[in-house]
Amino acid sequence: MRPMHAPRSLRFPSIEGLRAFEAVARLGSFERASEELHITASAVSKRVAALEEHLDTALLVRSGRSLSLTAAGKEYLEQVRAALELLAAVPLHRRGPAARTRLRVCAPPTFARQILVPHLQDYTEAHPDVDLEVVLSIPYLDPGTMQADVQVRHGDATAAGGTLLMDDVVTPMASPALLGRLPPLRTPADLLGAPLLRTPLEPWAPWWAAAGLRAPEPTQGPKLVDLGLLLEAAVSGQGIALARPTLARHWLASGALVPLFALTARPSHHYYLMPHAHNGAAAEFAQWLHSVCARVVQEAAALLPAADVSSGKP
Template sequence: MQAPALATITLVAASPDVRFPSIDGLRAFEAAARLGSFERAADELAVTASAVGKRIAALEELLGTPLFTRGPKALALTATGKEYLAQVGAALGLLAAVPLHRRTAQRLEKLRVSAPPTFARQILVPALERYTAAHPEVELEIVLSIPYLDAGATEADVEVRHGDPAAHGGVPLLDEQVVPMAAPSLLQRLGPLRKPAELRNAPLLRTPLEPWAPWFAAAGLAWPEPAQGTRLVDLGLALEAAVSGQGIALARPSLARHWLASGALRPLFGLGAAPAWRYYLLPHAAQEPAAGFAAWLRAECDEATRAAASLLSPAT
């Protein structure tokens, strides 16, 4: 089966004897022909009737033929004018359909924001409506980065990364501790977990983005990183695995808010630890709209942290 042919656009250079009329002349002609008078066309175009007449006269001179019959009666098109009107209308319609020709599109400020997948899905996207409602003049483009595997430069105006903020002069986001959390179905199978040492035989979910070492140290456990089980190189995947009862995840409460609120995940032991890695904002332009968006995002992260803290009553 042959692949479908791709559409192509062929650009043809204009012949030296082709004479292009001005857009203002074409608009004046189309408006006068549609509205039936130079005065009405002038009102629509926000110019004088004299200006409309001069533009149309210049167009007729270029074409070498009259487009209107001029007399005491209402303005009327010549036979050539009627034919030309159909062509001009189609051409102006194509030009009007180009987004960049619209004033609203020209006023929009484009802002590209890059963020890791779990942060984008759990923190950024749920709050975006509040930003777009307050800033209709900004056209956002959200792109996903790949933490751990992709640390290269991007063309984003505002970039959120996961790692060591100090190494890149970044501004930390989500100032909270990581806590173990598990699905009720898994806790039923494992039985009561009353103290951290009882995790010795429990399935601990593994991800290089959230190592267990800081929490083990806070719990007084001299344990190595878990060595068994699937290695999930994405925090969202680790949370999904925990929700489905596959193991216990070590996670930021802000990223698990809706699962904690619904009871799909329960925090364990009431003990948290500072994470090994942080989300952070890379340096960005000090001008709008990047500076305003970054300030808004920091405030949203603070609110997400406060909201998640209220959900941390450990399972019994």
């Protein structure tokens, strides 16, 4: 097929001008046309005026706030509508769904439930083009088997080559119901005779050392291999938990859990981010998560007894 060449004397009007004219003629005002076209009424008026200048023909009769078509405008409108319908029928002119970026985030269960998910709406509202998927890692399974764009892990950040997310502390906490059944706990040494909850994910050793006590890990009671389960057990009065205020914020705020001392210690393990892409959705999510964790640490510190909670000293 031989290419069609337009005569040199032929000058096409702009598509924007044609659309503006058709919308004004159909809706009867610049204001209504502006709402449909998502531009100002002034811009609509200028586009129609430019079209009339291009054609050297008046298309509208402007009388105050009312508009009507001239005889030439009525005839031209039918031609414009037919042309716009033809253009709209071209498949390449139809805009497909907006491209979305897939982002898979993997995090430990309690971190995901207590820190990530409660703040997730802020991220999704700010990034509507990101198709976010959150999956949970399982303690003691090889985290390297989890395929994700952003990975939050719990352990030794330095050994794994990760970036620390939160400079956490741990402190003993218990439910008021349990404390009502126990003798007064006035000093850290009083805990040695109290029911202590245990988990390999949060050993008591760092806090014993901060308290100047030589004490072993608890050996009695069920072993909870999940920090969320540890907190739930403490809330239900089953024992005293060595826990992170960052994970226990809403229970501390409601009074369901009570910190027993002003003494805190740095935990054996920390939440950290594994290396990820330096740009794109992964980098933006990581930056957002760092800001969330910083706010969470501040909120948690405000729920502890007035003391130097960052130094680990009573």
